[in-house]
Amino acid sequence: MTVHSEIEIAGLTAPINTQLFINGEFVDAAAGGTIEVLNPFNGKKICDIAEAREEDVDRAVEAAKAAQPAWARMDAADRGQLLLKLADAIEANAEELIKLEALDTGHPVRDARKLDVPRTARCFRYFGGMADKVEGSLPPVYPGFINYVQREALGVVGQIVPWNFPLMFTSWKMAPALAAGNAIVIKPAEITPLSTLRIAALMKEVGIPDGVVNVVPGYGHTAGARLSSHPDIKKIAFTGSTATGRRIVEASAGNLKKVQLELGGKGPNIVFDDAILPAAIGGSAWAIFHNQGQACIAGSRLIVHEKVADEFTEKFAALAKSIRLGNPMDSNTEMGPLTSKMHQEKVLEYAKIAEQEGGEIICGGKAPDDPELANGCFVEPTIVRADMSSRVCQEEVFGPFVTISTFSDDEEALQMANGVIYGLGSGLWTQNLSRAHRFAREIKAGMVWINSYKVVHPASPFGGVGESGYGREMGFEVMNEYTQAKSVWVNVDAQIPPHYER
Numbered sequence: 001m002t003v004h005s006e007i008e009i010a011g012l013t014a015p016i017n018t019q020l021f022i023n024g025e026f027v028d029a030a031a032g033g034t035i036e037v038l039n040p041f042n043g044k045k046i047c048d049i050a051e052a053r054e055e056d057v058d059r060a061v062e063a064a065k066a067a068q069p070a071w072a073r074m075d076a077a078d079r080g081q082l083l084l085k086l087a088d089a090i091e092a093n094a095e096e097l098i099k100l101e102a103l104d105t106g107h108p109v110r111d112a113r114k115l116d117v118p119r120t121a122r123c124f125r126y127f128g129g130m131a132d133k134v135e136g137s138l139p140p141v142y143p144g145f146i147n148y149v150q151r152e153a154l155g156v157v158g159q160i161v162p163w164n165f166p167l168m169f170t171s172w173k174m175a176p177a178l179a180a181g182n183a184i185v186i187k188p189a190e191i192t193p194l195s196t197l198r199i200a201a202l203m204k205e206v207g208i209p210d211g212v213v214n215v216v217p218g219y220g221h222t223a224g225a226r227l228s229s230h231p232d233i234k235k236i237a238f239t240g241s242t243a244t245g246r247r248i249v250e251a252s253a254g255n256l257k258k259v260q261l262e263l264g265g266k267g268p269n270i271v272f273d274d275a276i277l278p279a280a281i282g283g284s285a286w287a288i289f290h291n292q293g294q295a296c297i298a299g300s301r302l303i304v305h306e307k308v309a310d311e312f313t314e315k316f317a318a319l320a321k322s323i324r325l326g327n328p329m330d331s332n333t334e335m336g337p338l339t340s341k342m343h344q345e346k347v348l349e350y351a352k353i354a355e356q357e358g359g360e361i362i363c364g365g366k367a368p369d370d371p372e373l374a375n376g377c378f379v380e381p382t383i384v385r386a387d388m389s390s391r392v393c394q395e396e397v398f399g400p401f402v403t404i405s406t407f408s409d410d411e412e413a414l415q416m417a418n419g420v421i422y423g424l425g426s427g428l429w430t431q432n433l434s435r436a437h438r439f440a441r442e443i444k445a446g447m448v449w450i451n452s453y454k455v456v457h458p459a460s461p462f463g464g465v466g467e468s469g470y471g472r473e474m475g476f477e478v479m480n481e482y483t484q485a486k487s488v489w490v491n492v493d494a495q496i497p498p499h500y501e502r
């Protein structure tokens with residue numbers, strides 16, 4: 001079956017492209033497969049999109065391979081200029097992107113308006129500015145030699161992203177790769193492809209050359225697996241679950257492609273007895289409940305000093321219960337549905353697991369009773385008192401689901417914080433400066449937020465340790481991930497090098 005190249009969606013001003021984006025054109029999938037895209041608020045179908053399979057990925061890689069050399073040779077300032085234009089186009093189309101993301105993912109429009117869309121534009125703008133600032137180096141070597149190191153693009157890069165922040169991740173993944181001179185084949189998650197397809201259309205509009213970016217929405221076991229194993233792809237940048245990350249590493253072995261992994265997390269969020277409690281309570285709610293808790297960096301394990309635990313828990317639960325659940329398209333809604341039915345069921349299952357393991361559900365743990373929300377994938381903000389060894393404290397739930405455990409001294413808090421396989425985001429709330437820095441040093445994590453949580457910026461490195469993955473997004477760090485060093489040796493006097501003299 002073929003899908004319409006463009007469809008009108010009620011409430012949106014521009015038509016949505018539903019085909020694959022290959023070599024600068026929206027095209028049908030070779031095998032004609034389609035994927036139903038559902039609205040998580042009411043379970044209704046939004047549209048069908050074309051489903052990329054192996055041969056479509058191959059076509060996309062061919063297009064990227066053909067386009068990449070000219071893209072890499074282009075004046076870096078001109079490459080950057082195109083990303084800056086894209087950032088402008090995103091802002092000019094902001095309202096439509098906000099609604100599209102809300103429709104497809106369930107993100108409340110108030111979040112998409114304040115965060116997803118401005119952050120996406122900011123990220124493309126940051127790396128637009130970065131394109132002509134990637135410098136090599138001149139290491140001091142032997143007398144008589146000059147050694148210069150230049151950073152070169154990798155070639156064709158495959159990018160695989162999840163469904164929790166599809167729009168924002170287009171910028172996190174694509175912006176630095178493009179700034180560095182790579183061409184891209186990106187696979188959005190099968191359930192949330194719409195904003196990535198829209199960004200592809202905007203890329204075409206602003207003049208990013210055909211073939212430099214290709215979008216192949218499809219399933220992980222077909223399109224994703226083909227990208228990961230493709231012999232002409234030089235690197236896979238992946239965000240998603242730890243289990244899939246492992247599969248990608250295995251699949252990448254064929255041509256030894258570079259792999260960058262942003263995986264799961266189980267963020268510890270420590271509240272000390274000297275914390276400014278209103279800030280800790282508000283910040284901890286943001287840490288776990290923003291985006292319905294569907295964030296790899298979510299502060300999903302609260303570790304609270306026993307002296308303040310009762311007061312903290314009571315006020316934190318009152319705040320959680322006051323969060324307004326509703327239609328994500330309504331500007332008053334603070335929490336929308338989870339992004340899929342399957343995921344809603346998984347999160348609700350963890351409430352049962354918590355009870356079976358002797359945990360106490362302080363609030364939530366169920367879908368809301370409101371009949372108007374009955375068809376949506378909602379889960380009430382959930383707080384569970386649980387032991388640190390329990391499954392709900394060890395496994396990533398990825399929903400509006402937070403555990404609270406208590407500690408009595410710093411050493412115990414640190415052990416609890418580090419007692420999981422993950423190491424991505426982490427937070428701590430204290431007024432004691434030396435304790436804050438000591439914990440920042442000792443916590444096993446890629447990011448530590450002190451008296452804050454989940455602050456991100458395109459200039460600051462983002463990534464994990466342990467089973468949260470490796471490699472870093474953002475800042476100058478990520479430019480090393482998307483380039484490789486070439487070392488050039490010049491014998492200045494053009495004489496025979498000393499070690500060859502006989």
Ligand code: NAD
Pocket residue numbers: 160161162163164187188189190218219220221223224225228239240241242243244245247248261262263264265295296297396398424464468469
């Ligand atoms: P997932 O791993 O199931 O899917 C992520 C992407 O991988 C999707 O596009 C999917 O189609 C694809 N995929 C699935 N199987 C594949 C395979 N065999 N080969 C290649 N690609 C395949 O994860 P998800 O459920 O979509 O996303 C949620 C997970 O992502 C959570 O565990 C979360 O912590 C993690 N995540 C991590 C970060 C981070 O930056 N560290 C950010 C967001 C989400």
